[in-house]
Amino acid sequence: MPLGTDYAGQDCSLATALEIVGERWSLLIVRDAFLGVTRFSYLHRRLGISKAVLTQRLGSLVDAGVLERRRLDGHDAYTLTPSGEALWPAVHALIRWGDATTSPAGPRRLFRHVTCTADLDASGRCPDCGVTPGAADIETRPGPGARTDPPTDPPTDPVSRRLREPHRLLVPLRG
Amino acid sequence: MPLGTDYAGQDCSLATALEIVGERWSLLIVRDAFLGVTRFSYLHRRLGISKAVLTQRLGSLVDAGVLERRRLDGHDAYTLTPSGEALWPAVHALIRWGDATTSPAGPRRLFRHVTCTADLDASGRCPDCGVTPGAADIETRPGPGARTDPPTDPPTDPVSRRLREPHRLLVPLRG
DNA sequence: CGCCGTGGTCTGTTCATCAGACCAACTGCC
DNA sequence: GGCAGTTGGTCTGATGAACAGACCACGGCG
Structure with a gap:
C-alpha cells in the first residue's frame, strides 16, 4: 500500500496496484528506472532518500517483480522487468x-x-x-x-x- | 509527497503530482469520487480509514483543487473538480x-x-x-x-x- | 423532547521515516 | 601488494504520521 501497511479487503485493482507501487518513493524509483537511473548510489543521491528506506523499497519492488537486480559493468543495477x-x-x-x-x-x-x-x-x-x-x-x-x-x-x-x-x-x- | 512530507527540489512533474495525490489513501479517495462515492461517512466505511486521516486527506485534496466540497441532498459531498x-x-x-x-x-x-x-x-x-x-x-x-x-x-x-x-x-x- | 446519523476532533499507541554514523567488499591505481 | 575511494548496504535514536476508538456539536425526525 502506499505507506507501510496494506489496503486490506479492497476488491479493487487500484488498491492492489498501490500496495505495490503506492508507497512513498516507489514510483519515483520506477520513474528513474525508466530514465536509466539504475544504481543504488545514483538513486540515493538523486532522490535524497535515506539509504535504509531505499534499500527497503528496492527490495519490495524486486519482490513484487517490478524491478530485477543484476550486475552491469561491475555494479549492481536495478532494471525494470516486463511488469515494471x-x-x-x-x-x-x-x-x-x-x-x-x-x-x-x-x-x-x-x-x-x-x-x-x-x-x-x-x-x-x-x-x-x-x-x-x-x-x-x-x-x-x-x-x-x-x-x-x-x-x-x-x-x-x-x-x-x-x-x-x-x-x-x-x-x-x-x- | 506521498506520505506526509515533500519531494523537495525535484524538477519533475511526477514528484509534484505525487505531492498532491501520492499520499496514502489519496488516490483511493479520488477513485471513489469517480465511482460516485462522495460522502464522508461512505468513504470512512468503504475505505476503513481513520476519520482523522480522512479529514486531513479530504482537506488537502480540496486545498489542491482536486476535490470541492458542496452541499448535496442536505449532506456534504466531495466531488471532483475539472483538475480532479x-x-x-x-x-x-x-x-x-x-x-x-x-x-x-x-x-x-x-x-x-x-x-x-x-x-x-x-x-x-x-x-x-x-x-x-x-x-x-x-x-x-x-x-x-x-x-x-x-x-x-x-x-x-x-x-x-x-x-x-x-x-x-x-x-x-x-x- | 429524545434519538439517530453526519461530520468531524482528541487521545494514546504503534509504526514508518529521517539524518547520519558505521561497515564489509570490491575497484581501481600504482 | 598496499592504499584509498566507491559501492551497497546496516544500525541508531529522534521525529512525525497513521491507527483504533472515545468523544462531541449539529441537524432532522417523530
Whole structure:
C-alpha cells in the first residue's frame, strides 16, 4: 500500500496496484528506472532518500517483480522487468497531470516516438502513426517547463546533468 | 509527497503530482469520487480509514483543487473538480496495471464508452470510435475478476453493493 | 423532547521515516 | 601488494504520521 501497511479487503485493482507501487518513493524509483537511473548510489543521491528506506523499497519492488537486480559493468543495477515496463502508461499519465496542474510554462519533460520523432499526446499515443509506443521506443528530453540549470549552488550532480540530454528510455546510464 | 512530507527540489512533474495525490489513501479517495462515492461517512466505511486521516486527506485534496466540497441532498459531498477529473487517465492506467499484475481471472472492473457501449482498451481509448473519453462519458460495471459477493459475513455495506450495479462515473450516489 | 446519523476532533499507541554514523567488499591505481 | 575511494548496504535514536476508538456539536425526525 502506499505507506507501510496494506489496503486490506479492497476488491479493487487500484488498491492492489498501490500496495505495490503506492508507497512513498516507489514510483519515483520506477520513474528513474525508466530514465536509466539504475544504481543504488545514483538513486540515493538523486532522490535524497535515506539509504535504509531505499534499500527497503528496492527490495519490495524486486519482490513484487517490478524491478530485477543484476550486475552491469561491475555494479549492481536495478532494471525494470516486463511488469515494471507495463507501468509506463500510469507513470506517463501522472507526469502529464503534474505538468498540467503545476507547470504553467509547459511540460518539464517531453517524450517522443523514436521512429516518428513526434511528441506523444496526452494519452501516450504517437500523433503521427497512431500507435501507443512502449517505453523502449520512446526518447525523452527536457521541455519548456524544465528548470534551467541553476548557475550557482547547489551544483547539480553529474547524473541529473546527463538526464538533461535527449536519450532513450530504459537504457541504463553508463559510467 | 506521498506520505506526509515533500519531494523537495525535484524538477519533475511526477514528484509534484505525487505531492498532491501520492499520499496514502489519496488516490483511493479520488477513485471513489469517480465511482460516485462522495460522502464522508461512505468513504470512512468503504475505505476503513481513520476519520482523522480522512479529514486531513479530504482537506488537502480540496486545498489542491482536486476535490470541492458542496452541499448535496442536505449532506456534504466531495466531488471532483475539472483538475480532479483530469486524473482519470492516471487512475485508469493504474487500475489496468493492477488488473494485469494481480488479477489472473481478468479485470475486476470494466469501463465502457457510453455512446458506443464498447469497453475501453488498455490506453483508455474506445476501440469503436477511437476517442479517449473523459470520465463523464464512461460507464462502469464489475468484470470477470470481481470477487463474487461473499454470501456470509462480512455482509457488504449498501454503498459497495450499489457500486456493483452498472453506472456512470462521476454521478454521486444518492440516498 | 429524545434519538439517530453526519461530520468531524482528541487521545494514546504503534509504526514508518529521517539524518547520519558505521561497515564489509570490491575497484581501481600504482 | 598496499592504499584509498566507491559501492551497497546496516544500525541508531529522534521525529512525525497513521491507527483504533472515545468523544462531541449539529441537524432532522417523530
